[in-house]
Amino acid sequence: MSWRVTDFTFQKAHRLKREYTLKAWLNEVIQQKFIPPPEALERVRAVTHKLIVLLQNPKNKFKVDRCAPGGSYGKRTDTCLKVDLDIVVFVSTKAKTKRQNGYDHLDPMQMREVVFDEWRSMLQVELGLEDEDFGGKNALSFQLDGIDIDLSLCSPALTEIAIQSVKQQPPHVNDLCRLTKLWQSGVPYSGWLDGRSFLFECLSIYTVREIPNDGRDIVEAFCSFLENVIKFRELTVAFPKVYEKYIGKVDVQGPGLFFNPLTHLRT
Known part of the structure; x- marks a missing residue:
């Protein structure tokens, strides 16, 4: 009797796992927003x-x-x-x-x-x-x-950049930013990385711009983002028009993630 119960439980769990698709899970994750009372x-x-x-x-x-x-x-x-x-x-x-x-x-x-x-x-x-x-x-x-x-x-400059380059993005891009930030919260870092939240937001926007359908498929967009994380040394992620409008002339030297007006990430 115990074997049958165990076997039935395993089959049920396996079936539920198949039904709980990656897309459904991702969509559930990105809905976990902070709603201030x-x-x-x-x-x-x-x-x-x-x-x-x-x-x-x-x-x-x-x-x-x-x-x-x-x-x-x-x-x-x-x-x-x-x-x-x-x-x-x-x-x-x-x-x-x-x-x-x-x-x-x-x-x-x-x-x-x-x-x-x-x-x-x-x-x-x-x-x-x-x-x-x-x-x-x-x-x-x-x-x-x-x-x-x-x-x-950096508050004044980065606030303006955030409003222009992040907040004004379509909702599905904001969702990808939210998802990638949740993902990176579980990544162990060898040391302190300043501005990493904004870094992943910029990389998410870059990813959406580079894939078909504007990244509206959350699974495709997230997988493409992970590929970009792996090969980020080969990418030049920058938004010079936004920086030049609110900060001034910038020298974008790629490849590398240009996510801050004062630094480049090259590690």
């Missing part, structure tokens, strides 16, 4: 407003130009693995800066004025200004996860 969105709005009020205090010499969703949520490539919201606040400033390692940085002491004292236990601040490289655009990028502020030198 209304209270989280309200908290983002409230914290953003308070931060803007603080920044625009006359003694801080900041002028807030605009705000934009950033990160995966802003690019419509968010996954269930990451449940944070990124907001980029574009600011301009007349505050005194100092030169460090070729970049203009605000004096850290200026960030410890009375206006920030009440936030000191919640904010981690490092504001980088690169007027020459980024056409005078400065940004304060912060990730809301228990109100943790993370400021990035």
Whole structure:
């Protein structure tokens, strides 16, 4: 009796496995999006407003130009693995800066004025200004996860590029980006790779552009993506028109994955 039960169980499992096709699994995976609850969105709005009020205090010499969703949520490539919201606040400033390692940085002491004292236990601040490289655009990028502020030198440029080269892609391309990001989350890396999420988004867009039917078949698109991962040393993945519009002239030197305005991946 136990043999029959085991045999029946095995046959049933094998049949279910055949029925659960790769395409169905992939489609299920890409539907695992991060949907922020209304209270989280309200908290983002409230914290953003308070931060803007603080920044625009006359003694801080900041002028807030605009705000934009950033990160995966802003690019419509968010996954269930990451449940944070990124907001980029574009600011301009007349505050005194100092030169460090070729970049203009605000004096850290200026960030410890009375206006920030009440936030000191919640904010981690490092504001980088690169007027020459980024056409005078400065940004304060912060990730809301228990109100943790993370400021990035490349925020203004990369946010614009993300909006243009990722967010505006057709939905099936965004789905491929989401799928490949989920896939790469299980890949072991020998060391830290900065910007790898954006790297895989760019490689996904490149893959769709190079295959028939614009990558609408998710199985074909994902398999082609994996082939490109294997042979990436032979590829030149770049979006020079987008970079030149928002950053300036870039020197695309292939082959290699050109996914960041400051670096090439050649390992």
